[in-house]
Each structure stands twice: as structure tokens, then as C-alpha cells.
Amino acid sequence: MKRTGISSLLVAILLAAWTPIAAAHGPAQEILPSVDYEYGGALHFQAGINSPLQVLRAALFLRRGTGETSVFITNSPAESQTAFEITIEVAELQLLPFSRLVYWWQFDLADGSNIQSIPSTLLYEDNRYAWQVHAREGVRVHWTGADLDRGQAILDLTSRSLAELQPMGLTPPESLEVYVYPSPGELQASLRLGGIPSAAAHTLPELGVVLVSAASSNDGLQDLERQIPHEITHLLLYQRMGASYYNLPAWLNEGFATLQESSPAAALRLALEEALASDATLPLSSLCASFPVENESRILAYAQSASFVQYLLDVYGSGGVVRLLDAYQEGASCEGAIQRVYQRPLSQLEAEWLQTLSGRGGQNSLLSIERLAWIALPALLLISASILLLVLRIRRAQAKG
Template identity: 25%
Template structure:
């Protein structure tokens, strides 16, 4: 009896302290919920609530960037009371949040006696409001661009649509949620949104968020580069992610990169020649070596991309689009690479690699050797002073020393 009494008292105490969720007609009333955008520095979430029955004592903001696996919980500072206004500042300057990313959020408000109001979910797009944007969109893709008029925008949009169609035909993948493509008008504008990216990066896919960011200068070579390479390549990464994502599977990088390169609207003769050269020299990397991160060595990294293209092209040629679709679906079902290969092709991973190597050995050789990849000398290794003056001074010094030595030697002999 005492035990039952204790259980009853415990349940009663839980009922007394647990918040009671109330609807819009409850004592807690939402007056306003807004955001203020100061991209790329910060995003403000503002709320105003009232409660005529009991003072409001707790306000919590819960938000998540699209594609992120977990929520962010934040508690803005405020003074408890019957009428409360609160603001949470999300500081984004140092975390490279992409422009245009959708952010879903809601509020949870609790008063002193335990009444709780959970607001309806809202979505805010963290756009780069520093610039004016044009937009072309359908259900699968939305292209935002700055300058160049409708002609530029149509080229970018057509490139995205064609890239999706090509990859869907080759893999069976379909767009699950709209892909947003943000194209700045210059490299400088692009860099201002991502000051921490490597200088050589000209485009970036945020696969989880389904956002691509790059730049295309109207009338310049960068527009053709964006249309033929950047958009098809990066859109492939996003579609690949949507087609294969599972929290417990990790598709090989050669598959992801190979499909992306193959989808670029350009010739791939250089990559294939590089693979043939590696075969002749016995330098071909194994699939295991290019399944995770690519090698840090520049030559091997370049070869890794070329091999990725080659093996994906081989799979499509040998087994077809239906088998490739089955291959991708296996990852979405949570299978590891070896199990996915067996499921799609009825082979072990080693057998698939052997077939690919045999296929390469039967290709007709290229007529000429490719020149070796250039070895880049880090700029820090080359001393400079006033635009190369130091090197010039050193050269003059050695010439002068040589002449002086020659004169002295001649005088000694005479």
C-alpha cells in the first residue's frame, strides 16, 4: 500500500510540474514571430508573446538548417512578464552558412504555472540580401543570378535542367526537394560570401542543404565554365546525395565524383588519356585507394578523378542505367559498398575492379604520351623584393663577383 501511495504521489508531482501544451486559444498568445537578415554576418529571430494569466518564464528557439541531422536549441535573454519580447542572434560570420539555405524553426514558450505554447513551424531563406537577384525556377531547380539579364539566367537554368535530365537517365535518380543555385556576378562577390574557402574554389555544393553557390561573369569565360562544368558537376553531387543518403552507409567517392565529372558538358579525352597512361606505366590506383578521401599528392589526386570517371563510364557501358540505379538504391537502403556491388551486379568488389582493369587493358593506346603534370613551386619558396628585385640583386652580385675574381686572377698571373 505504501508503495502504491508513493507511486501515486510521484505521478501527481509530475502532473504538477510538467508543462501543459495549449493551443492558440490558450492563455499564451503569439503576437509576432519574424526574422531580420544581415547576411553573411547574422540572422535575428524575433518573437513577441503575451499571457494574461501567468508570467512567461521560458522561451526557447528550435531551428535547423535543411539537411542537418539535428536541431539547434537556443534560449534568448528576456525579462519574465505577462508581455514579453525576445530576440535571438544567430552569428554566422565564422561558419560559412551558404546563401539561400532554408532554415526551419519554431518557438516553445512556457509560463509560470506550466502552460506551454509550441508555435507552428516556419521556414526562412537565409538569402544574400546585399544584392538584387533574378530567378528562374521549376519544381526541381531554382536559379538565382545577379547580372547579365534574362539571356544569362536562361543559360544557367537550361544547364541545370539538362544536367538533371542526363543524370536521371543514367542513374534513375530523381529530385526529392528543390535544388537552389546561387550564381554571383563576380569572383569577388562570391568570395565575400565565403571568405574562408580556398582561393581556387569557384563553386561549392552543399549537398545536405540542396544549395549550389558559384559565380558567372556575363560575357566572360566564367559563364561558359559555369554552364558546362560547375553547374552540371555540383548538381550531380546534390542529386547523388539525395539518391543515396542513409545514416549508416557511405558510398565510395569514386562513384560520386565519377558521375559528377561524367555529367559535365565537355570532352573527357584528357582524363581518359591520363588513365591509359597510368595503365601503361603500372601506376593505376586501386578502387580502395579512391573510395574515401583522395590522395594529397597532386598527381595522384588528378589521377583519382580521372579513374573515377573511367570506372563509372565502364559500369554504365557494361551494365547499363538500370543496374546503376539499383547500385545507388542499395546505398539508400543502408548497404555497404561490397554488398551494394553484389546486389547490383552480382559481383564482388574485387571482381568488379578486375573487370574494369581488363576493360582498360583492351582500349586502344593513345598515340602520344601526356606531358607530366606540372610541379607547382609554392610561392613562399621564391623570395621577392619589390617585384623580384631580390632575385635580380642576387644575380647581379654573382656576376660582379665572377668578373672581379677574373680580373684579380689575371693580374696575379701578370
């Protein structure tokens, strides 16, 4: 069916001219709408109308979120036509993956009246997969496969990640959707179909959607323990900051998110240690807008950002980071917010952080977790042995008594 896209001005005129209900008099009429789609391809909207009157014009209205309404009109339908279809390419609508689309039909009839269907909502989900679902308190996790325990583990991890961020004033959203793809390659293919650059994980903060990937194994669960807290942090920062979220420096946004990961990747620690040893760290001012594209530099950018944010938390407390978020929410520049909150330029704060790391051999609380565990282990074993020896001595004394 041929259809024509209409400008937003004409949409407003049509909406004003066409009432949302059928004419008060005349025969009973009914619209039966439906829709199907190929993910990354096209959406096919159908409607059948049960009316003895000729349809002079059929129009499909689409609204994405709170955005503008678009209208597509079929021209010159046949005299006895009662079934209509309009096909629209996803790329034409610039429809984000996992977004919601409200749609309804409206028909101009031969007697001058019109009739409109009840608005329906389409969830543009990746329908190439049979998603399993677990839900609790506004959180829904989606995964593939028949392992229900896996779904419960993902839901528990998501809930725990939300709770751990609340002390920073980052409250859980009213609704959160987490999709776990079976592999990074499949997630990346999905993102490409949605016109989004490939990534191992991705957040759609405006939609309240987190996309991650992991194999159905113990290693896969460890990947999720890094990805889910990281991506949820981005989402909650967006919820707190609103549109000002995009004013956050990359080093703060990614650094704070990396700190929430349950087990930091060893590659980050090694990258920072090597950069410190060779005096090859990246200037923090170069990490305000974005991170490098090249892989090794990108890993170093994540490592430095996490270490620097941890330094701010250790030295100046969480209150300082909260005030930093406030400054960026009010529109301060990358370096201007630092000056306002910490009363020194970014370059000086950076030098102090690097000096602290040099004194610790390149370690801080984020990057020394593994070594701290190995240091503490002998002491714990010694204490356990001492307690066991004491118990044995007490029992021997009791036996002699």
C-alpha cells in the same frame, strides 16, 4: 538580452507544459516576431508582445529541418518589458548555408497563462548578394547581375541536366535551388563562412541546393555546362540513395558525375594519358573512401574514375551500374558490391579496363570526344562536297535539257 540554451529533455517538458495558443480567457494579446542576420555572423530574433499582463518569461524555439528543437530563454525580464531580443551566433547553431530554420516565441504571463506566436520559417540565404531568380517546374535558379538572358540560359541548362539523368532512374527532385556565384573566390568565401571546405562548386544534397560559380561571359557559361550537370548528379544520387549515398565509393560518385559534364575538361584526358604512358595510374581501391588532396593526383583521380565508370557502362550496360547502386544502397563495401554485380574482384575489373585503354592508346568514349570530332570532320566535308557537286551536275543537265 541574456539568454540560456536548454537541453532537449527540458525542451520536451516545456513544449508539453506550454500550450500553442493563448489562454481562453483574459485580454486580447498579440506577438509581433521578426528576424535579421549577418551571413556567417549572428542571427537577431526580436518579438514585441501586446499584452496588459506582465511577462514572466520569454522563450525562443528553433527547429532545423526535421531535427531536434532548441530553446533559448530570457531570464527575469523587467516588469513593463514588451520588446525582447535574442542573438545567437550562426556557428553555435551549426547552421548550414541556404538551410531553413523554423522559429517561434512563447511567453509566460503573470496570470499563469501563456501565448505563442505562429511558427515562421527563415531561409538562411547568403544575403550579401542581390539574387535574381528564374523558376520553372520546381527548379529555381539564382544569379547576380541584370542579364535576364543569362538566368534563362542557366535555367535551361539545369532542366536539360535533370532530363538527361532520368534514363538512369534518377528522377528530378520536387524542388531544386541553384545559386550561381559571380566567381569561384566568392563561392569559396561563402563556403568558409558556412564551415564548409572551399570548392569551385558544391552540393548540399540534404537541402536540395546546388552552389556553383562562373563569370558572366561565354567562358563562364562553359564552366556552368560542366559544374551544373556534375553537381545535379550528386544531388539526384543522394535523392535515390538516401543516407546510403555516403556509402558510395568516391570513384563511382565522382566518376558518374564527371561523365555528365557537357564538355569534359582537357586536363582530365591529358592526366590519364600521361599516367598510362608512365604506368602511374592510381589503384582504384585507393579511391574508394576519398580522393587525394594534392592537385595533380586529384585531377588524375577524377579522370580515372570517369573513364572506369564509362568502361562499366560500355561493356556491361547501364543495368550493371544500376545494380551497383542498389548494392551500395544495401550497405555493400566498395569491393564487395563489385564482386556481387560483376562476379570478379575490383582488381581484376581494373586490370581489364586498363588493358582496354592500352589497346586504344589511352582513350575511351569520355576522353576521345575531341579527337573523334577531328577524325570525323574531313569525312563530313568530303560528303558535303560530293553532294554539292552532284547538285551542280543535275542543274547543268536540266539546263541543257
